[in-house]
Amino acid sequence: xxxxxxxxxxxxxxxxxxxxxxxxxxxxxxxxxxxxxxxxxxxxxxxxxxxxxxxxxxxxxxxxxxxxxxxxxxxxxxxxxxxxxxxxxxxxxxxxxxxxxxxxxxxxxxxxxxxxxxxxxxxxxxxxxxxxxxxxxxxxxxxxxxxxxxxxxxxxxxxxxxxxxxxxxxxxxxxxxxxxxxxxxxxxxxxxxxxxxxxxxxxxxxxxxxxxxxxxxxxxxxxxxxxxxxxxxxxxxxxxxxxxxxxxxxxxxxxxxxxxxxxxxxxxxxxxxxxxxxxxxxxxxxxxxxxxxxxxxxxxxxxxxxxxxxxxxxxxxxxxxxxxxxxxxxxxxxxxxxxxxxxxxxxxxxxxxxxxxxxxxxxxxxxxxxxxxxxxxxxxxxxxxxxxxxxxxxxxxxxxxxxxxxxxxxxxxxxxxxxxxxxxxx
Amino acid sequence: xxxxxxxxxxxxxxxxxxxxxxxxxxxxxxxxxxxxxxxxxxxxxxxxxxxxxxxxxxxxxxxxxxxxxxxxxxxxxxxxxxxxxxxxxxxxxxxxxxxxxxxxxxxxxxxxxxxxxxxxxxxxxxxxxxxxxxxxxxxxxxxxxxxxxxxxxxxxxxxxxxxxxxxxxxxxxxxxxxxxxxxxxxxxxxxxxxxxxxxxxxxxxxxxxxxxxxxxxxxxxxxxxxxxxxxxxxxxxxxxxxxxxxxxxxxxxxxxxxxxxxxxxxxxxxxxxxxxxxxxxxxxxxxxxxxxxxxxxxxxxxxxxxxxxxxxxxxxxxxxxxxxxxxxxxxxxxxxxxxxxxxxxxxxxxxxxxxxxxxxxxxxxxxxxxxxxxxxxxxxxxxxxxxxxxxxxxxxxxxxxxxxxxxxxxxxxxxxxxxxxxxxxx
Numbered sequence: 001x002x003x004x005x006x007x008x009x010x011x012x013x014x015x016x017x018x019x020x021x022x023x024x025x026x027x028x029x030x031x032x033x034x035x036x037x038x039x040x041x042x043x044x045x046x047x048x049x050x051x052x053x054x055x056x057x058x059x060x061x062x063x064x065x066x067x068x069x070x071x072x073x074x075x076x077x078x079x080x081x082x083x084x085x086x087x088x089x090x091x092x093x094x095x096x097x098x099x100x101x102x103x104x105x106x107x108x109x110x111x112x113x114x115x116x117x118x119x120x121x122x123x124x125x126x127x128x129x130x131x132x133x134x135x136x137x138x139x140x141x142x143x144x145x146x147x148x149x150x151x152x153x154x155x156x157x158x159x160x161x162x163x164x165x166x167x168x169x170x171x172x173x174x175x176x177x178x179x180x181x182x183x184x185x186x187x188x189x190x191x192x193x194x195x196x197x198x199x200x201x202x203x204x205x206x207x208x209x210x211x212x213x214x215x216x217x218x219x220x221x222x223x224x225x226x227x228x229x230x231x232x233x234x235x236x237x238x239x240x241x242x243x244x245x246x247x248x249x250x251x252x253x254x255x256x257x258x259x260x261x262x263x264x265x266x267x268x269x270x271x272x273x274x275x276x277x278x279x280x281x282x283x284x285x286x287x288x289x290x291x292x293x294x295x296x297x298x299x300x301x302x303x304x305x306x307x308x309x310x311x312x313x314x315x316x317x318x319x320x321x322x323x324x325x326x327x328x329x330x331x332x333x334x335x336x337x338x339x340x341x342x343x344x345x346x347x348x349x350x351x352x353x354x355x356x357x358x359x360x361x362x363x364x365x366x367x368x369x370x371x372x373x374x375x376x377x378x379x380x381x382x383x384x385x386x387x388x389x390x391x392x393x394x395x396x397x398x399x400x401x402x403x404x405x406x407x408x409x410x411x412x413x414x415x416x417x418x419x420x421x422x423x424x425x426x
Numbered sequence: 427x428x429x430x431x432x433x434x435x436x437x438x439x440x441x442x443x444x445x446x447x448x449x450x451x452x453x454x455x456x457x458x459x460x461x462x463x464x465x466x467x468x469x470x471x472x473x474x475x476x477x478x479x480x481x482x483x484x485x486x487x488x489x490x491x492x493x494x495x496x497x498x499x500x501x502x503x504x505x506x507x508x509x510x511x512x513x514x515x516x517x518x519x520x521x522x523x524x525x526x527x528x529x530x531x532x533x534x535x536x537x538x539x540x541x542x543x544x545x546x547x548x549x550x551x552x553x554x555x556x557x558x559x560x561x562x563x564x565x566x567x568x569x570x571x572x573x574x575x576x577x578x579x580x581x582x583x584x585x586x587x588x589x590x591x592x593x594x595x596x597x598x599x600x601x602x603x604x605x606x607x608x609x610x611x612x613x614x615x616x617x618x619x620x621x622x623x624x625x626x627x628x629x630x631x632x633x634x635x636x637x638x639x640x641x642x643x644x645x646x647x648x649x650x651x652x653x654x655x656x657x658x659x660x661x662x663x664x665x666x667x668x669x670x671x672x673x674x675x676x677x678x679x680x681x682x683x684x685x686x687x688x689x690x691x692x693x694x695x696x697x698x699x700x701x702x703x704x705x706x707x708x709x710x711x712x713x714x715x716x717x718x719x720x721x722x723x724x725x726x727x728x729x730x731x732x733x734x735x736x737x738x739x740x741x742x743x744x745x746x747x748x749x750x751x752x753x754x755x756x757x758x759x760x761x762x763x764x765x766x767x768x769x770x771x772x773x774x775x776x777x778x779x780x781x782x783x784x785x786x787x788x789x790x791x792x793x794x795x796x797x798x799x800x801x802x803x804x805x806x807x808x809x810x811x812x813x814x815x816x817x818x819x820x821x822x823x824x825x826x827x828x829x830x831x832x833x834x835x836x837x838x839x840x841x842x843x844x845x846x847x848x849x850x851x852x
Contacts, residue, residue: 063612
C-alpha cells in the first residue's frame with residue numbers, strides 16, 4: 001500500500017488539531033511546515049506584552065509535540081506558494097509534493113490602509129511583537145521619568161489601544177492593572193494619574209460579538225480601572241507623535257497598539273475573498289482543488305446564519321480536525337462532510353478577578369468567569385511544563401499584585417530629544 | 427545636614443551589593459545607573475543559551491530591587507565618561523554630579539585580537555548573546571536535517587566551545603546533555619553520533635583555577651559525555667566555516683562559542699592596566715581620585731599572593747560592599763580599610779548530577795557537589811519569583827531529562843546554500 005502524504009502548513013490551532021487527527025496512522029505520512037519552530041498560544045500574547053508571562057511559556061516547541069507521533073515530520077520554513085495542479089508546495093525555493101494539503105496560515109494585523117499604522121503602531125500577533133510592546137512600555141516609563149519636557153512626558157505616558165474587541169479589551173485591562181500595581185510602585189516620580197490609557201473603538205460599544213449586558217459590564221469595569229473609552233471614534237492616522245481621530249481630536253502618544261482587526265494571511269497565489277480570507281466548500285476544501293483544505297482564521301465559509309465563522313481559536317481547532325477527518329474519509333472513498341461548528345461560547349478577561357464568559361444562554365461575570373477563563377486557557381495551553389509555569393506565574397501575580405517579567409530586551413529610542421543644552425540630571 | 431550623593435555605575439553583583447550597604451541611610455542619596463533595566467545573574471547564562479531556562483528568570487528588574495530602598499534611584503542609560511576633577515559622570519550626553527562614584531562596569535568577551543572571533547564566534551556575556559546562542563543551536567539542527575550536502579551537515583552539527591574555564595566547561599557539558607536527551611528525541615533523522623562537541627583549551631588541562639584532581643574529574647566526565655577535548659591547542663582564526671588551530675587543524679563548524687577569556691569593560695577615559703582592568707589602591711579607590719571606587723571584574727588589585735583577585739561573582743559582591751563601607755567610613759572621617767578577600771571556594775557544574783566544589787581544603791564531586799551548586803545558585807539569585815521559577819525548571823528538567831525552552835526567536839541563516847537546482851524535499 002502506497003503511503004499518502006498530507007502536508008499541513010501552519011502549526012497554529014488549526015494545523016495542530018489536524019496533526020492530532022492524522023497522527024499514529026501508518027498509511028499516512030504527515031509533514032508539518034511552519035516558519036517558527038514553536039506553536040504559539042496566541043490568546044495569552046497580551047500577557048507577554050504586559051510583562052505577566054515569559055515569552056517561551058506560551059510557545060511550545062513543535063518537535064516536542066511530535067515526539068510521540070512517528071508518522072509526522074516537521075519542516076521549518078516559509079512557504080512561498082503552491083502548484084495546485086501538480087500538488088506541490090514551495091518552501092524556501094524547494095518543492096514539497098503532497099497528496100493532500102491543509103493550509104492554516106492564520107491571520108495578520110489589518111491596518112485598513114490607514115496611514116502610519118504599519119510604521120508607528122505596534123501589532124500583537126507574534127511573539128516578537130509582544131516582546132516589542134513590553135520593551136516599549138518599559139522604555140516609555142524610563143524615558144518619561146528623565147525627560148523635563150512636560151509634553152513629551154505626557155505622550156510617553158499615554159498608551160492608546162485601538163480596537164475594542166477581546167484583544168483590545170484584555171490589553172487595556174492589563175495596562176490598567178500595570179499602572180495601578182506596578183508603575184505606581186516602580187517609578188516613585190511618576191504619579192499613576194499621569195499615566196493615560198485610552199481605548200478607541202469605532203463602534204458605539206466594546207466587544208461587538210458579546211451580548212449587550214456583557215458589553216456594559218466590560219465598559220463599567222474598564223472605566224472604573226481608569227481606562228478612557230473613546231467609543232464611536234475612528235482612527236484616521238497614526239504618527240510618531242500620536243493618533244488622529246475622525247472627529248479631529250489628536251491624542252499625543254508614543255505608544256499606540258493596534259488591535260483593530262485582522263485579515264487573512266494567505267499563502268501567496270491563493271484566490272482570496274472578503275478580509276483576505278480564502279473561500280472553501282462547506283467541506284473545507286478549495287472548489288478548484290479538492291485535495292487542498294483551508295482551515296482556521298484563513299478560511300472563509302459562511303455558517304447557517306450567513307455570516308462567516310469567527311476567527312477564533314475554537315473554530316480553528318474544529319476546522320483543522322474536521323479537514324483531517326475529511327481527508328481520512330477521502331482515503332476511504334467516503335463522502336466529504338460539510339463542516340459543523342460547535343459554538344462553545346466566548347470569554348474575555350478584564351483584569352484581576354474579573355472576566356466575562358458567555359456559554360449558550362448563560363452569562364457569567366466576575367470571579368467565577370475569571371476562574372473559568374484561567375481553567376480553559378490552562379487546559380488548551382500545550383505542554384505540561386508550560387501549564388505549570390503559566391499557573392505559577394498567575395498564582396504569583398495574584399498573590400503579589402506583581403507583573404514580574406519587566407525585562408527590557410531592546411530599549412526603544414523615542415523620536416526627538418529635547419533642546420541642545422545638556423540638562424543636569426538632578 | 428547636606429545629603430551626599432553616591433552614584434553606582436553598573437547593576438551587576440558589585441553594584442547591587444554596594445547599593446545594599448548604602449540603602450536605608452537618610453544621609454545618602456544613591457543613584458544606580460545601568461544600560462539595562464535588570465540585574466543579570468551571569469552564572470546561569472549558559473542555561474539560557476542551552477534552552478534550560480527562560481531569559482527573564484535570570485534577569486531581575488532593578489526597580490523591583492529598589493522598591494523598598496527609598497534613598498536609591500535608578501537611571502537607565504549608558505555612561506560615556508567621567509570628569510574626575512569636577513566629580514561628574516556623563517550619561518547619554520547629560521552630566522550627573524556625584525560626591526562618590528562606584529564603578530562596576532564588569533568585563534566583556536576578550537578576543538585576544540584574533541581574526542574572525544568578533545565576527546563569527548558567539549560570546550556569552552549578555553542576555554542577548556545567550557538567546558543568540560540558543561537560536562543558533564536550534565537553527566543549526568533544523569538546517570542540518572534538511573541539507574543534503576554531507577559536509578554542510580557536519581559543520582552545522584559541530585559545536586566548538588573555545589576556552590576550558592568554568593563557563594566553557596559548563597557550556598560543553600550542557601551541550602552534551604542536550605545532544606543526548608533532546609536532539610536525539612527531537613530530530614529522528616539526526617543520529618546523536620553525528621553531533622560533535624569540541625572543547626578547545628590552550629592550557630594542557632581544563633579548569634586552570636581548580637586543583638589537579640578536580641581537573642581530571644571534569645575531563646573524565648566530559649569525555650564520557652562524548653565531548654572532544656582539544657587541550658594544549660590554540661585557536662588562531664575563526665571563519666564562517668570553522669575554527670583554525672595553531673597545529674594547522676581546521677574544525678569545520680558553523681557554531682563557534684567563544685569563552686576563552688574576558689577583559690575589563692572600563693568607563694571610557696579611565697586609565698587601564700593588564701587585561702583592560704583599572705588599578706586601584708588596596709582600599710579600592712583610584713589613586714588619582716579618592717572619591718572614585720572601582721569594583722568587581724573591572725578592578726585590578728593584587729592580593730597577598732601577588733596575583734589579582736579573580737573575576738568572579740563572590741569577589742565582585744565583596745568589593746562592591748567593601749567600597750560602599752569605605753564610603754561610609756569616609757563620611758564619618760574614619761580611615762579607609764584595605765580590601766580583604768574571603769575566598770569561599772569555587773564551583774562548576776558539569777552536567778546532570780555532576781559538579782565540582784572546592785571549599786578550602788575540601789573537594790566535593792558528583793551529586794553532593796551538584797546539590798550544593800544548585801543551592802548556592804538559588805541562594806544568590808535575586809528575587810523570590812526567579813528562585814521559584816528556576817527551581818521549577820530544574821526540577822522539571824531533572825525529572826524529564828528535558829531542556830524545555832527550545833523556542834527560536836530569530837532563525838539564523840547560515841552562509842551559503844547548496845547548488846542551483848532545487849532539490850525535492852523528500
